[in-house]
Amino acid sequence: xxxxxxxxxxxxxxxxxxxxxxxxxxxxxxxxxxxxxxxxxxxxxxxxxxxxxxxxxxxxxxxxxxxxxxxxxxxxxxxxxxxxxxxxxxxxxxxxxxxxxxxxxxxxxxxxxxxxxxxxxxxxxxxxxxxxxxxxxxxxxxxxxxxxxxxxxxxxxxxxxxxxxxxxxxxxxxxxxxxxxxxxxxxxxxxxxxxxxxxxxxxxxxxxxxxxxxxxxxxxxxxxxxxxxxxxxxxxxxxxxxxxxxxxxxxxxxxxxxxxxxxxxxxxxxxxxxxxxxxxxxxxxxxxxxxxxxxxxxxxxxxxxxxxxx
Numbered sequence: 001x002x003x004x005x006x007x008x009x010x011x012x013x014x015x016x017x018x019x020x021x022x023x024x025x026x027x028x029x030x031x032x033x034x035x036x037x038x039x040x041x042x043x044x045x046x047x048x049x050x051x052x053x054x055x056x057x058x059x060x061x062x063x064x065x066x067x068x069x070x071x072x073x074x075x076x077x078x079x080x081x082x083x084x085x086x087x088x089x090x091x092x093x094x095x096x097x098x099x100x101x102x103x104x105x106x107x108x109x110x111x112x113x114x115x116x117x118x119x120x121x122x123x124x125x126x127x128x129x130x131x132x133x134x135x136x137x138x139x140x141x142x143x144x145x146x147x148x149x150x151x152x153x154x155x156x157x158x159x160x161x162x163x164x165x166x167x168x169x170x171x172x173x174x175x176x177x178x179x180x181x182x183x184x185x186x187x188x189x190x191x192x193x194x195x196x197x198x199x200x201x202x203x204x205x206x207x208x209x210x211x212x213x214x215x216x217x218x219x220x221x222x223x224x225x226x227x228x229x230x231x232x233x234x235x236x237x238x239x240x241x242x243x244x245x246x247x248x249x250x251x252x253x254x255x256x257x258x259x260x261x262x263x264x265x266x267x268x269x270x271x272x273x274x275x276x277x278x279x280x281x282x283x284x285x286x287x288x289x290x291x292x293x294x295x296x297x298x299x300x301x302x303x304x305x306x307x308x309x310x
Contacts, residue, residue, distance in 0.1 A: 213251075
């Protein structure tokens with residue numbers, strides 16, 4: 001356990017020094033701040049317009065219509081967060097997971113660890129914990145930003161149920177980004193080329209984010225980034241019935257998008273995720289399978305030939 005803790009700490013320190021990881025993580029936080037500002041700005045604009053409408057009606061001796069701001073689902077202001085997590089958050093997870101493993105492969109650390117009384121499962125545990133802690137910390141900063149936003153937004157207050165659903169949203173987001181971190185780590189272990197170790201998981205990310213939604217619901221690539229258009233009903237036809245039944249249960253990107261829409265109150269009326277597995281359970285299963293895959297991959301890695309070919 002001490003060895004795993006040491007490996008975890010070393011991996012976290014290395015990630016904090018890696019400029020690529022910091023750049024993408026910083027970009028994600030900037031987008032979170034922009035999302036918070038847009039939510040505040042939109043609400044403030046509607047409020048200002050309503051106050052002017054009240055003045056205009058008062059000048060005519062008429063009663064103004066109700067203020068639309070309090071009737072707006074407050075969590076719906078965060079719908080852009082689902083896009084930012086699926087886009088930049090997932091890429092940040094991929095890069096972080098890849099760098100957590102690839103840095104040691106390039107520097108020959110695994111050959112050194114093989115000469116020490118450290119098991120492959122101990123190394124895997126340390127690396128996996130480093131990925132989980134780093135990504136959870138990143139999502140924690142995003143969650144704190146949104147919490148502060150809701151505390152200062154005018155005319156908005158979250159109920160206990162809405163606070164709970166906001167927490168669920170960030171748990172789901174954490175699981176989603178961690179899955180890509182583990183995916184990046186797995187291919188960093190199993191690939192002989194450093195370039196392929198990053199390109200393969202990026203290709204998988206493109207597939208689950210853009211290609212599968214086209215096959216299951218005819219969602220165009222750019223529309224897949226729109227949290228509302230991406231949940232449009234699938235066209236009728238045998239092809240889409242078949243692709244939905246086969247691909248939707250394994251499409252954890254669509255599972256995350258459906259879960260985010262439900263938790264943040266921006267799902268279209270009557271929307272239902274077309275899978276016999278719940279979205280949260282889908283994310284948990286994916287993470288469990290990837291953790292097992294990373295542990296097995298570390299066990300099969302030949303430390304004497306751990307360096308990349310390129």
